[in-house]
Amino acid sequence: MGQTAMNVILPDIPRFYTALAEWLACILCILEMKRRIKGWKLIAISAAALVLQAVFLTMTKGLDDFWWILCMAAAVGLMYLFLFLCCEAHPRDIGYYCVRAFVTAELAASLEWQIECYFYYAVDWRNPVFGIFLLVVIYALVFAGAWLLYRRTETKEGGLNVTSKELTACIIIGLAVFLMSNLGFVSIQTPFTSHQRAEIFNVRTLIDLGGAAILYAYHIQRIDLRTRMELENVQNILHNQYMQYQQSQEAVDMINFKYHDLKHHIMALKAEESDNKRKEYLEKMEEELQTYEAQNKTGNQVLDTLLTSKNLVCMKNHISMTSVVDGSPFGFMDVMDICSIFGNALDNAIECEKKISDPEKRLIHVSAFTQKNFLIIRFENYYEGSLTFREQLPVTTKKEPEFHGYGLKSLRYTVRKYGGEVDVSTQDNWFHLKILIPLEIPL
Template identity: 45%
Template sequence: MDHVTLTEIPRLYTGIAEWAACSIYILMLKKRYSGIFMGILMGATLIVQCLVQELAGHFSENFWLLGMFLAIGLMLLYFYFSCEITWINAGYYCIRAFILAEFAASLEWQLYYYAVESTENLSLWLGVAVLAATYTMVYAGIFFLERKHMYLSQEKTTVKELIFVIAIGATVFFVSNLSFVYANTPFSSQITREIFNIRTLVDLSGLTILYAYHILRREMQAKYDLDAMRNILQSQYTLYRKSGESIDIVNRKYHDLKHQIAVLRAEEDSAKRLAFLDEMESEIKMYEAQNKTGNSVVDTILTGKSITCQKHNIELTCVVDGKLLNFMHVMDICTLFGNSLDNAIECEIQIEEQEKRLIHVEVVSKKDFIVLRFENYFEGDLEIEDNLPATTKLNKDFHGYGIKSIKYTAKKYGGWVTINKKGNWFELNVVIPSPKE
């Protein structure tokens, strides 16, 4: 058996391994396309990947790195144009897929070498059988191992994290292929079995390191998200407490005004003064009835937000049956109403024409569900990304945590959140099953 022939993995097998590794991750990520078009894209990429590898096989030894970079570049493009991810995230998964492909191809060819050495049979069918069995086992195992650790929404990969992954990938690739470039080193070998063992075990170690790093990133991101949402919950509850104290003071002032009006009515005065007093009394009655929803927490939040809306000339209308929410925890009510109204108010402040600054809040019972609807008028284009309105802020790190906390709270009670836009109206719906008696 020819040592050189049996230690070099066929380019076609490498191309298939690289395509399959990318495809496994793409199946678990959010894709740009679906159906027939996605199938055509995957099939075309398989053909091109194999052709690139075959072409690289004809390069001289001085240009073998160029062939490798061409293959990796095609994998990068495959990720970016198949999935809704950034270039940084595409690079992150490209490196992970590249090391996975190196491991799968190395393991398959090592098993094939063992089978040939045992049977002394170089038949094509033996190679195809080993390839199919090995690739199926490796990629199916990776799919079931990785799918529960994949991001369901846009992933936040930093440049530093990408550089770290590239460094790991480059180190693994160099060490695993060292025997093919420099045979006379303490870390390389000229013996075929040792070459296979070094290459396969180093690739497996690199794959394990990248997988562990990915899980660590997920846990750190989950902790970061949880801390951010906890801070939002606490801030909303703090605002509720402060609003309650301020509103108590305002209520006392209005109570004093009612007694003053009663005294003034007993005095002789002009019709104009009486009309003015009638107007004051009407406003007081309107204020007293404005946020009497049947839930003291909802009343406090709506009253506090009403004062904010008046300050910015925003018209806030409410049709709220607060008694429907009496079963909910105080902090959860603060989260739903506080975050929803804060986002709406922030949007309305940016509208120049004050008569278009409109917010509507509704809490109603529909069949066996309680529906909380928050609507506000907006101008310009509004894009929905990952069921979140796209942000125009320069600092995007904290974008979406308000709505994430709303979704978390709704899920806590077995409910869900939907976001829609109808014309120039943004609509946030929170649907929660009615509690059983």
């Protein structure tokens, strides 16, 4: 009887089972993303989303062919709306999570219903309580497995930063999985349709499983590629900052050479009888002295060079830069790391000040000191307009942001090498970048 029973037309998955699976898959994604709502408000919206999803799928039961596909598309739209209301993320990231949630839900619902139908028809075990038990167990296993797999790929920075191409590829995978796994239920007049529903159940579950595996593999691959790309960009920035330091050292050496030459200018000035030429000499000497005043004496040669070179850039762009830096505690840091921290922070500050039209508002303050066995570095600069933050760092305003904004990421990467942390804040049009690094040896 069992073999014959499995050849009969088996019922479709109950719509509530599908709605519950889609809702649980969305909850799984919400737990991974940064939430815009919390507490009772999150619980209320989640409960309303489950009710809406269940009512919609139940009311649209019986639709066939094209209308059924539109119904499922609307169900995915409700899933996206649920994620959008609960999570603070880019629309592309939400779309990426939505596709993943839909494929996972399809797998859970298909697997559970196939196993339940097996016991119901093949084994002839028709116990409603057992059906509920099976629903709980299968859903728990599927979603717990998905949670454990994707949790391993979470980053401390948060946010997937999905590009348009990556989202398109993800949608294509999800759409292909859905169409191939459900084609036999849309119409019996296709080359891919079997007249034995048990076979369709097997195909659907296996395709959903393969689709979930493909999406996970794609997710791992894009995370790996993005990590390698960011690491390469960070390494390039570190190298460029070090090269800037070497060039700056040559410039400072030239300034020192010019300073020592001033005594020869003084001798020439004393011997000059023409008042006009003497005045030109004085103006030239004054200009060279102002250039030399840009030098900083911190007690650390690397910092002296960096601060001097950046100060020269500030003078050229009519930016007032003040610094109170004790360079003696920086001896434990690698030269390239010092270049990365100060170079990236000051480059970003200078770039910001260049956009300010009023030269009197172009202000940068730098300070570094020790307190309670911590090295504290502060960068402050005035800014105009508004700043958008993501992952606790300001979002770049340049075109093609996926290829920019690595300066502060490189800085944070360097600081964390020494067990430190970076804090960014704004107040009254002042941008504050604070760095805290523990000192291994108390001063």
